[in-house]
Amino acid sequence: MTAIPQGRNRRTALCVLAVVGAGLLGGCSSDPDAGTNGVGKLPAATIQSKTRAAADSAGAVRLSGTVVTNGRTYRLDMRLKSGGATGSVTSKAGAFGLLRIGERLYLKADAEFWNHADEEKDGDKDDSAAGKLDGKYVKVPSGDPAYKKFSGFTDMDVLLGGLLTLHGSLATDGHHEQAGTRTIRITGDKGSGGTLDVSLEGKPYPLRLDRAAGAGSLTFSSWDKAFRLSEPKDSETVDYGKQLPAS
Template identity: 55%
Template sequence: MTALPPASRARRAVRASLPVALCAGLTAMLTACGGEEDPDAGTNGLGKLSASEIETKAQGAADTAKAVRLSGTLVSKGGTYKLDMRLKATGALGSVSSRTSTFELLRVGDALFLKADADFWTHAESESDEKGPDESDTQAADKLDDKYVKVPQDDPSYKQLRGFTEMNVLLDGLLELHGEVVKGDRDKIGGIRTIKVSGGKAGEGGTLDVSLEGTPYPLQFARGGGGGVVALSDWNQDFPLAEPAKDETLDYGRQLPRTSD
């Protein structure tokens, strides 16, 4: 028969094993059985910086990027626009939607092209003619359906439309926080951990989500006062740009319509 250890020895063995068991069971929440897990463990360390330092890091990362994709909604005095644009210094491509229309934009250098369906061009004709489009206008719109139209640089719409294709212009407007900058909560955007920084009281100057993984790229911007939310992705992922072929392009033959809500 195996002799049992004295009771005092058994109690000491149980007490000695308790801390080990507790630590093993709480590893996910506690470290060394005494403190909270470091929220910056495995990150780029951005969360330990001040709000202004985080903002500067995000702007610096964006300034050196060669390409980006913007998708979301922007609200301005001219209306509400849904964007899905891929941008780089030499041009851009993507789509823009307002309350009344949807169109595609392609810019290669200074050459800017617009493509839309027949409904877009029919609506444009009805706005330019108080009597509404006649049969010839409808036929013209049908010909323009899904064709690229080159926007003349002296057309009043050129500057407005080109603004949707300028990487630096859009980023400068989206990444600028107004008011006192404060650091907010951690979050996740597209599965990537982020840290929030906001401008002004209650984020009225905008709120930026900055990546805590790898390069501190800004991943989302929420404009204050319900001005829209835009996701920023595909940082530094290049994409091809080329002017459309001649058989894909038609001349509108008159002043292009201005986009409006």
């Protein structure tokens, strides 16, 4: 058996043994930024700038969580890239799918969703129209109010540009972890202006956002991972021309 050295060397050896065998021992120093991309040592404003640059340079991302806007809560699970997006949105009206390929936007929902939309519009249900749309990809006309409303959920640049903003004075708030990845957290106005967890591994992508004033929480993953978008089959598509039956 190897003898443990005495004095200062003995304390050093004990510290090393503690790290190897049982994690960090009180009194053993460690650098939380060791082996990271280094952004954890930067000022909060610089971290925000770098994470925005990383997000802007990415070709794709998956975004999931909740967004509160104009008093309405939307739960999103979207995969986005510059040429389009696919995913689902859940609102008070129910769940619906979105697919955008270039300028073509499709909305897919069940009959209950369309009936709810009719009720919100004029207080009456149209079961026949809802039945025709049930489970179909409905091509949303570019001039329809729904196009502007829903296409924002499918536009990577617009969506990230509007979301990745902290309000007020910026500061760092320690090292954290998101889905197994080490992060540095930055805050606006000590958290009341939102918090953003930024990856300390690889590029400094944003990984989690808690928006100001309880306006939702989102996670970001699959940064720069390519995915394919396919046009729905003609048999699965309904084109209502100039305006949806319940816009």
